[in-house]
Amino acid sequence: MRPLEPAAPVDYVAIGDSFTEGVGDWYPDGTARGWADRFAGHLADQGREVRYANLAVRGKLLRQVMRDQLPAAVGLRPTLVSFSAGGNDLLRPSGNPDLLAAVLEEGVRRLREAGAEVVLFTGVNVSRGYMSGLVGRFARYYLNIRSIADRHDCHLVDQWSMPVLSAASVWDTDRLHMSSEGHRRLALRVAEVVGVPTERCWDEPLPEVQPVEWRVARRADARWAREFLVPWVGRRLTGRSSGDTLDAKRPDLEKFLPGG
Template identity: 65%
Template structure:
């Protein structure tokens, strides 16, 4: 739970594409430049962390928020590049979600990754930060079927880290609403805007931040999809997303190469509809 009676709170979000908000396009305000300019600095996305910060700002008079997350980053990169800056900001609240990109790679060891994560969490806790950790979503279809055991082991570790360090755990594993295809973008890897909205509501629910809407609101009935349409979508996914992803892995490139954090310094947040 978070103290909503305070006058000011500094919140810093750390992680990869999930926390950057990939899949949830930002609505640009007049005078903020073009989408091409935003794409150059990685600022095209809103995401659950932005939405959560806006919820906080509805209840705390002064919320300052930084988001250092960058798509494609491995856990060691998040800890090396983002942690020092976060510690220097002396935040009251830190959300940290990383390790998923590591687990997609051959030979990843979920126990070793968890040990790295725990050391980072303890540094934050020792400085007096409240820390929020996350499990992933329990999806056992497609390419995730082969990797599910590895991810499950890592997230069991994350749950234990939260217990041992007195951190808060947002349990996406139990969020059955996120297993609906509409919670995901067409790349099948990043959440859609609706998925991000529901995660923000779940974070609020976990931390005791009041909201009008519920994260577990049932989805409306979906239109049926015939076999031919589904296979055509599979083929497009392979060509547009899977093969380019494999190409980046083979060449040592990352989707985050050259992308800078969208919100590198804590700035005040306006309360907006989320």
């Protein structure tokens, strides 16, 4: 996949779940910012005309993205689409990485046939921490995504190969979504993948952090379980989602200004 032409206008549409909506990175008014907004800013910083829509909604499964967001994205006739979904499916016992990949590939095919360049993502390495038991399932999905990117000539952002994303400081307190620093660095990585120059690099060393005392860490674990894990399990058991009452934050292609 060749890089974006430096001066060419871009109509960019982002589809997916909380990862793309930007949960964990907040504007002062409490709405999600996230890497996609930041990436749109990097596009605009090059002096090109940028129109941007973000259809992603937290908690959505891949079939919901395909049903609700993909047709809307195709209808906007974008030149560039970022597409990341399936993670919420894989957190469920029924999540089959090969079946999910087949659905994702159908979405990619439709976007490419509509004339859009497509950015795909692997996820981060989950071999450590509370999701380590699911590493095989996630890794299998990501290998499928690599193959899809190859077959359909897509840009691929490989988060698995970004060691900076293993640091605690790039993750929000819920330990599931990236922090503002994580979103900032990922936006820089996406810009690099599509060939958009930026003033800073995604892999700049992180500040050194002092080790956390064992008892402090265990209290933090207990607080995380009480405030985030238990409510998440409760939503899964009752078939609810954190995005059930939410709409897309940027449903239409609108001009995005530098620093926007």
